Amino acid sequence: MxxxxxxxxxxxxxxxxxxxxxxxxxxxxxxxxxxxxxxxxxxxxxxxxxxxxxxxxxxxxxxxxxxxxxxxxFKAVVRENISGRFGEWQDEFEKFEGTSAEMVRYCMRVWWERIGATRASGITKLMISEARNFPELAAFYQQEVIRPGTELIRRILQRGVDSGEFRPLDVDNSVYSIVAPIVFLIMMKHSLGPCSPQDYQLDPLRYIEAMADNLLSGVCARPAQEQRR
Structure with missing residues (x-):
């Protein structure tokens, strides 16, 4: 049945x-x-x-x-996590009302909060280690991330020069005074840092603040305390 x-x-x-x-x-x-x-x-x-x-x-x-x-x-991952956000960051640049020195600090701090402290920061380390083996992806990353990123930093520095806040600069090369500390922090996070945490006890936000202090001490036309008077 x-x-x-x-x-x-x-x-x-x-x-x-x-x-x-x-x-x-x-x-x-x-x-x-x-x-x-x-x-x-x-x-x-x-x-x-x-x-x-x-x-x-x-x-x-x-x-x-x-x-x-x-x-x-991979290209979609980069666009989703990094390059797709440049429109947002450009809009923030246009609307920023503080000094150029404050903008430099804001730029570095926000980069850490939105990219550096997230999984997406590993993309930079990946590109540094594998770019030569994948030239098409390297060209894509250059176009989508490096060029717009350095151009945004260039605009921040040029804003300070034009306003008289910053002394006359070689702006194109001074961009890397901001980029280099950020790349170092990424490499520590994704390479030596996890292997030897006792030797690389970096507090990212304190590190960024120190790098911003050093940079601004060199580029500001007058000390920050004088600019506030």
Whole structure:
């Protein structure tokens, strides 16, 4: 006699269609999160597409539905976490009402809070270590991150020169007075720092404040206390 027991329904049969649709829409974000984690943990070359898909809980075919290659996936990670935010930062520059010295401090501190203190900071370390092996990605990173980043810093320094706050500067090269301490902090965070924490006990915000003090002592036309009079 055939069993009259009703067939069991799939676990998600009662799940509202809207919820399933939201999960589907969120899938690219989940893939980008998984890819960021793996790229930072293992580097670009060592990360395999199937690993990204597995960590995100989808098939490799689903991954390629959204991102046709690992290179395109990496570019999407960079845009999601760094370069896609330059519009926001440019808008903040335009609306900033403080002094140029205050803007330098704000720039360095906000970079740490929004990028340096997050997983995204590992992208910079990855590019430093692997750029020569992947020239197309290096060119992409140059176009999407380095150029707009250095141009924004250049505008901050030029604002100070034009207002008379800063002495005349070689602005193009002075940009790296801000970039270099930031890159050092990233390398400590993702390389020697975790290996020898007793030797590299850096408090990031104190470090940034000290670097800003040193930089501004060199570029300000007058001491900060005189400018406030």
């Amino acid at each position: 055939a069993s009259t027991k009703p067939l069991s329904r799939p676990a998600d049969a009662d799940e509202p269609a809207a919820r399933r649709e939201r999960r589907k829409e969120a899938r690219p974000g989940e893939l980008l999160d998984a890819a960021l984690d793996l790229f930072v943990e293992k580097g670009f070359a060592a990360t395999r597409s199937e690993e990204v898909a597995a960590r995100a809980g989808v098939s490799k075919g689903t991954l390629f539905l959204y991102f046709p290659s690992k290179e395109e996936l």
